[in-house]
Amino acid sequence: MGVITISRGSYSRGKETAKKLAQHLGYECISREILLEASVHFNILELKLDRAIHNAPSIFERFKNGKRKYIIFIREAFLEHIQKNGNVIYHGMAGQFFSKRIPNILKVRIIANLEDRIKEVMRREHISESEACDILNKDDENRRKWGMYLYGIDTNDPSLYDIVLHIDNLKVDDAVETLFDIAKRPCFQTTRESQEIIDDYYLATKAQEALSDGFPSAEVNCKKGIVCVKISTPLSREQGATNKIFDILNAKDIEGIKQVRVNAVPF
Numbered sequence: 001m002g003v004i005t006i007s008r009g010s011y012s013r014g015k016e017t018a019k020k021l022a023q024h025l026g027y028e029c030i031s032r033e034i035l036l037e038a039s040v041h042f043n044i045l046e047l048k049l050d051r052a053i054h055n056a057p058s059i060f061e062r063f064k065n066g067k068r069k070y071i072i073f074i075r076e077a078f079l080e081h082i083q084k085n086g087n088v089i090y091h092g093m094a095g096q097f098f099s100k101r102i103p104n105i106l107k108v109r110i111i112a113n114l115e116d117r118i119k120e121v122m123r124r125e126h127i128s129e130s131e132a133c134d135i136l137n138k139d140d141e142n143r144r145k146w147g148m149y150l151y152g153i154d155t156n157d158p159s160l161y162d163i164v165l166h167i168d169n170l171k172v173d174d175a176v177e178t179l180f181d182i183a184k185r186p187c188f189q190t191t192r193e194s195q196e197i198i199d200d201y202y203l204a205t206k207a208q209e210a211l212s213d214g215f216p217s218a219e220v221n222c223k224k225g226i227v228c229v230k231i232s233t234p235l236s237r238e239q240g241a242t243n244k245i246f247d248i249l250n251a252k253d254i255e256g257i258k259q260v261r262v263n264a265v266p267f
Helices: 014-025 032-042 046-055 057-062 066-085 114-125 129-151 172-183 192-211 235-252
Strands: 003-008 028-030 088-090 105-112 163-167 219-223 226-233 259-266
Touching: 003 014, 014 028, 014 088, 014 172, 028 066, 032 066, 066 088, 066 129, 066 192, 105 114, 105 172, 114 129, 163 172, 192 219, 192 226, 192 235, 226 235, 235 259
Parallel strands: 003 088, 003 105, 028 088, 105 163, 226 259
Antiparallel strands: 219 226
Protein backbone atom coordinates (compact mmCIF):
# COMPACT_ATOMS: atom_id res chain seq x y z
CA MET A 1 0.00 0.00 0.00
CA GLY A 2 1.48 3.33 -1.03
CA VAL A 3 1.09 6.76 -2.63
CA ILE A 4 2.95 8.09 -5.68
CA THR A 5 2.95 11.63 -7.05
CA ILE A 6 4.10 12.17 -10.63
CA SER A 7 5.04 15.64 -11.84
CA ARG A 8 5.14 15.99 -15.61
CA GLY A 9 5.34 18.50 -18.38
CA SER A 10 2.78 18.52 -21.16
CA TYR A 11 3.33 15.92 -23.89
CA SER A 12 6.15 14.30 -21.91
CA ARG A 13 4.45 10.88 -21.70
CA GLY A 14 4.01 11.38 -17.96
CA LYS A 15 0.26 10.79 -18.06
CA GLU A 16 0.75 7.59 -20.02
CA THR A 17 3.41 6.46 -17.54
CA ALA A 18 1.11 7.18 -14.60
CA LYS A 19 -1.80 5.22 -16.06
CA LYS A 20 0.31 2.19 -16.99
CA LEU A 21 2.00 2.17 -13.60
CA ALA A 22 -1.40 2.34 -11.86
CA GLN A 23 -2.57 -0.68 -13.86
CA HIS A 24 0.54 -2.67 -12.90
CA LEU A 25 0.27 -1.78 -9.23
CA GLY A 26 -3.51 -1.91 -8.99
CA TYR A 27 -3.59 1.69 -7.75
CA GLU A 28 -6.18 4.40 -8.34
CA CYS A 29 -4.93 6.99 -10.86
CA ILE A 30 -6.18 10.55 -10.36
CA SER A 31 -5.53 13.99 -11.79
CA ARG A 32 -8.46 16.01 -13.15
CA GLU A 33 -10.72 14.61 -10.41
CA ILE A 34 -8.98 16.96 -7.99
CA LEU A 35 -9.60 19.93 -10.29
CA LEU A 36 -13.28 19.00 -10.57
CA GLU A 37 -13.70 18.97 -6.80
CA ALA A 38 -12.05 22.40 -6.58
CA SER A 39 -14.39 23.71 -9.28
CA VAL A 40 -17.37 22.61 -7.16
CA HIS A 41 -16.02 24.58 -4.18
CA PHE A 42 -15.57 27.69 -6.35
CA ASN A 43 -18.82 27.12 -8.21
CA ILE A 44 -16.97 27.51 -11.52
CA LEU A 45 -17.28 25.23 -14.52
CA GLU A 46 -14.34 22.81 -14.61
CA LEU A 47 -13.42 23.96 -18.11
CA LYS A 48 -13.20 27.60 -16.99
CA LEU A 49 -11.08 26.74 -13.96
CA ASP A 50 -8.85 24.56 -16.13
CA ARG A 51 -8.32 27.41 -18.59
CA ALA A 52 -7.67 29.86 -15.77
CA ILE A 53 -5.06 27.61 -14.22
CA HIS A 54 -3.19 27.26 -17.48
CA ASN A 55 -3.43 30.87 -18.58
CA ALA A 56 -3.48 33.50 -15.85
CA PRO A 57 -3.96 33.95 -12.10
CA SER A 58 -6.63 36.62 -12.59
CA ILE A 59 -9.40 34.10 -11.86
CA PHE A 60 -8.54 34.21 -8.17
CA GLU A 61 -8.76 38.00 -8.00
CA ARG A 62 -12.54 37.67 -8.28
CA PHE A 63 -12.70 35.79 -4.98
CA LYS A 64 -11.84 36.99 -1.50
CA ASN A 65 -8.70 35.09 -0.47
CA GLY A 66 -9.11 33.16 -3.74
CA LYS A 67 -5.55 31.90 -4.02
CA ARG A 68 -5.45 30.70 -0.42
CA LYS A 69 -8.85 29.00 -0.73
CA TYR A 70 -7.87 27.29 -3.96
CA ILE A 71 -4.81 25.75 -2.32
CA ILE A 72 -6.91 24.60 0.65
CA PHE A 73 -9.53 23.00 -1.61
CA ILE A 74 -6.97 21.22 -3.78
CA ARG A 75 -5.00 20.01 -0.75
CA GLU A 76 -8.16 18.74 0.92
CA ALA A 77 -9.26 16.80 -2.18
CA PHE A 78 -5.77 15.32 -2.58
CA LEU A 79 -5.50 14.29 1.08
CA GLU A 80 -9.01 12.85 1.08
CA HIS A 81 -8.12 10.56 -1.80
CA ILE A 82 -4.90 9.26 -0.29
CA GLN A 83 -6.44 8.95 3.18
CA LYS A 84 -9.46 6.91 2.12
CA ASN A 85 -8.09 4.93 -0.79
CA GLY A 86 -4.49 4.30 0.27
CA ASN A 87 -3.11 3.10 -3.06
CA VAL A 88 -3.08 6.22 -5.25
CA ILE A 89 -1.06 7.69 -8.11
CA TYR A 90 -1.61 11.43 -8.48
CA HIS A 91 -0.26 13.03 -11.65
CA GLY A 92 -1.91 16.43 -11.32
CA MET A 93 -0.54 19.82 -10.39
CA ALA A 94 1.70 20.22 -7.32
CA GLY A 95 1.43 16.73 -5.84
CA GLN A 96 4.97 17.14 -4.53
CA PHE A 97 3.86 20.31 -2.74
CA PHE A 98 0.89 18.70 -0.98
CA SER A 99 2.91 15.66 0.10
CA LYS A 100 6.04 17.60 1.04
CA ARG A 101 6.14 16.66 4.76
CA ILE A 102 4.44 13.28 4.50
CA PRO A 103 6.91 10.36 4.71
CA ASN A 104 6.83 7.22 2.55
CA ILE A 105 5.36 8.94 -0.52
CA LEU A 106 7.25 8.33 -3.76
CA LYS A 107 7.70 11.64 -5.61
CA VAL A 108 8.53 11.32 -9.31
CA ARG A 109 9.34 13.80 -12.08
CA ILE A 110 8.95 12.75 -15.74
CA ILE A 111 10.76 14.79 -18.41
CA ALA A 112 11.27 14.37 -22.14
CA ASN A 113 13.29 15.94 -24.95
CA LEU A 114 11.77 19.09 -26.41
CA GLU A 115 12.18 17.68 -29.93
CA ASP A 116 10.16 14.58 -29.04
CA ARG A 117 7.50 16.65 -27.33
CA ILE A 118 7.18 18.88 -30.41
CA LYS A 119 6.67 15.80 -32.60
CA GLU A 120 4.04 14.50 -30.19
CA VAL A 121 2.13 17.81 -30.29
CA MET A 122 2.31 17.85 -34.09
CA ARG A 123 1.00 14.30 -34.26
CA ARG A 124 -1.88 14.84 -31.85
CA GLU A 125 -2.97 18.32 -32.89
CA HIS A 126 -2.13 18.13 -36.62
CA ILE A 127 -0.24 21.43 -36.57
CA SER A 128 3.10 22.73 -37.85
CA GLU A 129 6.40 22.47 -36.01
CA SER A 130 6.51 26.19 -35.22
CA GLU A 131 2.96 26.11 -33.85
CA ALA A 132 3.79 23.09 -31.70
CA CYS A 133 6.94 24.79 -30.40
CA ASP A 134 4.95 27.91 -29.46
CA ILE A 135 2.37 25.83 -27.59
CA LEU A 136 5.01 23.98 -25.57
CA ASN A 137 7.01 27.09 -24.71
CA LYS A 138 3.88 28.88 -23.52
CA ASP A 139 2.64 25.87 -21.56
CA ASP A 140 5.99 25.25 -19.86
CA GLU A 141 6.29 28.89 -18.84
CA ASN A 142 2.72 29.00 -17.54
CA ARG A 143 3.23 25.83 -15.49
CA ARG A 144 6.39 27.29 -13.99
CA LYS A 145 4.66 30.58 -13.19
CA TRP A 146 1.69 28.83 -11.63
CA GLY A 147 3.96 26.72 -9.44
CA MET A 148 5.69 29.85 -8.19
CA TYR A 149 2.51 31.91 -7.85
CA LEU A 150 0.41 29.34 -6.02
CA TYR A 151 2.89 27.20 -4.13
CA GLY A 152 6.20 29.05 -4.18
CA ILE A 153 7.97 26.14 -5.88
CA ASP A 154 9.74 25.64 -9.19
CA THR A 155 8.54 22.29 -10.50
CA ASN A 156 11.84 21.87 -12.35
CA ASP A 157 13.80 21.72 -9.07
CA PRO A 158 15.09 18.10 -8.85
CA SER A 159 15.42 18.29 -5.05
CA LEU A 160 11.61 18.08 -4.84
CA TYR A 161 11.64 14.49 -6.11
CA ASP A 162 12.92 11.07 -5.13
CA ILE A 163 13.60 10.24 -8.76
CA VAL A 164 13.65 12.08 -12.11
CA LEU A 165 13.17 9.94 -15.23
CA HIS A 166 14.02 11.12 -18.72
CA ILE A 167 11.83 9.57 -21.42
CA ASP A 168 14.32 9.16 -24.27
CA ASN A 169 16.47 6.03 -24.39
CA LEU A 170 14.39 5.08 -21.38
CA LYS A 171 10.93 4.41 -22.84
CA VAL A 172 7.55 4.55 -21.10
CA ASP A 173 7.51 0.80 -20.41
CA ASP A 174 11.04 1.03 -18.99
CA ALA A 175 9.97 3.89 -16.73
CA VAL A 176 6.93 1.91 -15.57
CA GLU A 177 9.07 -1.13 -14.79
CA THR A 178 11.60 1.01 -12.89
CA LEU A 179 8.93 2.78 -10.85
CA PHE A 180 7.11 -0.48 -10.18
CA ASP A 181 10.24 -1.91 -8.54
CA ILE A 182 10.91 1.28 -6.55
CA ALA A 183 7.29 1.56 -5.38
CA LYS A 184 7.51 -1.91 -3.82
CA ARG A 185 10.40 -0.91 -1.54
CA PRO A 186 9.55 -0.71 2.19
CA CYS A 187 10.49 2.98 2.38
CA PHE A 188 7.61 3.82 0.01
CA GLN A 189 4.96 1.73 1.74
CA THR A 190 2.39 3.46 3.90
CA THR A 191 3.03 2.72 7.56
CA ARG A 192 0.86 3.28 10.62
CA GLU A 193 2.92 6.38 11.43
CA SER A 194 2.66 7.87 7.93
CA GLN A 195 -1.07 7.11 7.83
CA GLU A 196 -1.51 9.00 11.11
CA ILE A 197 0.32 11.98 9.58
CA ILE A 198 -1.97 11.86 6.52
CA ASP A 199 -5.02 11.71 8.81
CA ASP A 200 -3.78 14.71 10.80
CA TYR A 201 -2.98 16.73 7.65
CA TYR A 202 -6.48 15.98 6.36
CA LEU A 203 -8.15 17.08 9.60
CA ALA A 204 -6.05 20.27 9.70
CA THR A 205 -7.06 21.09 6.14
CA LYS A 206 -10.74 20.40 6.84
CA ALA A 207 -10.56 22.73 9.84
CA GLN A 208 -8.72 25.38 7.81
CA GLU A 209 -11.40 25.23 5.12
CA ALA A 210 -14.11 25.70 7.76
CA LEU A 211 -12.29 28.78 9.07
CA SER A 212 -11.25 30.19 5.69
CA ASP A 213 -13.99 32.85 5.50
CA GLY A 214 -13.85 34.15 9.06
CA PHE A 215 -10.15 33.56 9.71
CA PRO A 216 -8.36 33.36 6.35
CA SER A 217 -4.91 33.88 7.88
CA ALA A 218 -5.29 31.25 10.60
CA GLU A 219 -2.47 28.72 10.91
CA VAL A 220 -3.95 25.28 11.50
CA ASN A 221 -2.06 22.15 12.54
CA CYS A 222 -3.14 18.81 13.87
CA LYS A 223 -1.44 16.02 15.81
CA LYS A 224 -3.18 12.82 16.83
CA GLY A 225 -6.57 14.40 16.31
CA ILE A 226 -5.84 17.54 18.35
CA VAL A 227 -6.32 20.62 16.15
CA CYS A 228 -4.30 23.71 17.03
CA VAL A 229 -5.38 27.04 15.55
CA LYS A 230 -3.08 30.07 15.72
CA ILE A 231 -4.45 33.53 14.96
CA SER A 232 -3.33 37.14 15.37
CA THR A 233 -5.93 39.45 16.87
CA PRO A 234 -6.18 42.66 18.89
CA LEU A 235 -6.11 41.94 22.60
CA SER A 236 -9.62 43.36 23.04
CA ARG A 237 -11.02 40.82 20.57
CA GLU A 238 -9.06 37.79 21.70
CA GLN A 239 -11.84 36.08 23.66
CA GLY A 240 -14.47 36.79 21.02
CA ALA A 241 -12.28 35.42 18.23
CA THR A 242 -11.44 32.33 20.25
CA ASN A 243 -15.10 31.64 20.98
CA LYS A 244 -16.00 32.12 17.31
CA ILE A 245 -13.40 29.55 16.23
CA PHE A 246 -14.80 27.02 18.69
CA ASP A 247 -18.33 27.75 17.46
CA ILE A 248 -17.39 27.30 13.79
CA LEU A 249 -15.55 24.02 14.31
CA ASN A 250 -18.18 22.66 16.69
CA ALA A 251 -20.87 23.45 14.14
CA LYS A 252 -18.93 21.64 11.40
CA ASP A 253 -18.52 18.60 13.68
CA ILE A 254 -15.57 17.29 11.64
CA GLU A 255 -15.17 13.57 12.23
CA GLY A 256 -11.81 12.68 13.75
CA ILE A 257 -11.16 15.93 15.62
CA LYS A 258 -10.74 15.05 19.29
CA GLN A 259 -9.95 18.48 20.65
CA VAL A 260 -9.48 22.08 19.47
CA ARG A 261 -6.91 24.45 20.93
CA VAL A 262 -6.67 28.12 20.02
CA ASN A 263 -3.54 30.24 20.38
CA ALA A 264 -4.49 33.89 19.97
CA VAL A 265 -1.44 36.11 19.56
CA PRO A 266 -2.28 39.75 20.35
CA PHE A 267 -0.97 42.58 18.20
